[in-house]
Amino acid sequence: MTDTAAPSENRYIVPALAQGLGILSLFGGENRSFTAPEIAKALSLPRTKVFRLLQTLQSMDYVRCDEDKRHFTLGPALLRGGFEYLASLDMVEVAQPILQRLRDETGLSSHMAIRDKREIVYVARFPARSTIASSVNIGTRFPAHATIMGRMTIFEMDDKELAALFGKEPLVRFTPQTPVSLKALKALLAQDRARGYAVSQAFFEAGVSAIAAPVRDGTGKVAAAINVTAVNAHIDEQAMHGALKDAVLNAASEISRWLARKS
Amino acid sequence: MTDTAAPSENRYIVPALAQGLGILSLFGGENRSFTAPEIAKALSLPRTKVFRLLQTLQSMDYVRCDEDKRHFTLGPALLRGGFEYLASLDMVEVAQPILQRLRDETGLSSHMAIRDKREIVYVARFPARSTIASSVNIGTRFPAHATIMGRMTIFEMDDKELAALFGKEPLVRFTPQTPVSLKALKALLAQDRARGYAVSQAFFEAGVSAIAAPVRDGTGKVAAAINVTAVNAHIDEQAMHGALKDAVLNAASEISRWLARKS
DNA sequence: CGTCACTGTTCCATTAGTGAAACGACAGTT
DNA sequence: AACTGTCGTTTCACTAATGGAACAGTGACG
Known part of the structure; x- marks a missing residue:
């Protein structure tokens, strides 16, 4: 795995x-x-x-x-290293209140993740109050190619970097929508790049919708991603590309601005 | 440090x-x-x-x-290791609901910690609803000799084990009540052993009271400790050695019983 | 502008860490 | 009981990792 x-x-x-x-x-x-x-x-x-x-x-x-x-x-x-690392991530500290506000504004679970090789790791989260709390705990790992948060962390990579990451082993399929070829993944990444955000169409887990946006560090490089998630039934396509998208993008750029101020 | x-x-x-x-x-x-x-x-x-x-x-x-x-x-x-380790700790999973109930029953913050060499590490917590949330996050480390949870994790060690752990470096003082000699520590441990639990008299942090009890694994060995904490003003000596003590001891033995069932 | 201290990086003889073989102990099988 | 397989542990010849010396690149200082 x-x-x-x-x-x-x-x-x-x-x-x-x-x-x-x-x-x-x-x-x-x-x-x-x-x-x-x-x-x-x-x-x-x-x-x-x-x-x-x-x-x-x-x-x-x-x-x-x-x-x-x-x-x-x-x-x-092991806890020594693991938590010292989390504590060393300025972005988690900075993101915490903004993610909380995003959760309260949208009523959906909000998350932040960073990339480790071919996986993303959840480093912060605020579960939705109303529905059942999202089962995604801090430390959880998902494949980067199959999640929109993952795609946000790699969508500015050039072909060489992508090939180095995904060229060796094949892309695992999780749902019919998961990109399983490097070409399919690149097509999605180009779309993401054009939009500046991504909407999940059950690439990883069926029945779960999500909107993700990239977070940039002081140098402008993508350093993390945030998202909000909801079960499909509770959300309509209109809102996802409208107000919901704006909320996520605003939160992401707010975190980015705070990170820039730090360095 | x-x-x-x-x-x-x-x-x-x-x-x-x-x-x-x-x-x-x-x-x-x-x-x-x-x-x-x-x-x-x-x-x-x-x-x-x-x-x-x-x-x-x-x-x-x-x-x-x-x-x-x-x-x-x-x-x-590093997150790989750290969180895989936390997830591998059956006791955290088992303790979660019991700690939550302990928090709700007592109205105080409840915690669980394990020992790593001379330190204890918090592995689970439920902050009190009413007051300001306890600032102790999962992963936080405190010196074992200066906290009652720490003492719970070592109070069945024999002289040889204690000497191996604490003999080399001196015991750091945090408050006037902190034991700074091996002899003073052993006296406290003997008292703990007799009672089966411990009450904090500001050994680590002034103004904070706590009651701790040991959690045992399937073999009967002390594997962790739990506690409840409160600021001094909100709690009286009577309750600490009475109903509060019983609540903590009951929770601890309940966790221990679940752990025994697992093995 | 040269000197100096300090860095990241490379080379190479030497030593220290290594892997195959072997030991005693245990469990399962015939 | 003897046999077979596997385990944890130990030994030892030898290969491979090591640490000193040396290189080039940087910035500081007078």
């Missing part, structure tokens, strides 16, 4: 570090615990090295092992 | 991995960005190795570098 740790074709890579981090990124989703041999097979590393890497990770509390001494799970040291 | 990456006296440690993770744990609090030489000095590593470690971390998006190519900040890959 998640991207396997790609060692990447860099000249100055420290294998031990890359492999150790590779172990950590094995965990995720349903995979909550591994044995040493399982890890060795998954990463095709020698048994003995996995043993030493695990010893190192364990001694620093990045992983823990059960009483049976065989199964390893993630450890609390 | 945060514990520097302790290589620990293990026989099978992979330095490159430990040092790379050491770089990541340099970040935190006010330290949002570092240059390569700064890192080299902080960890007393050769310039050339820091360079390669950073290249590796960067290629995997654990760190990013600014446009000036000099300053490094944390990267989005």
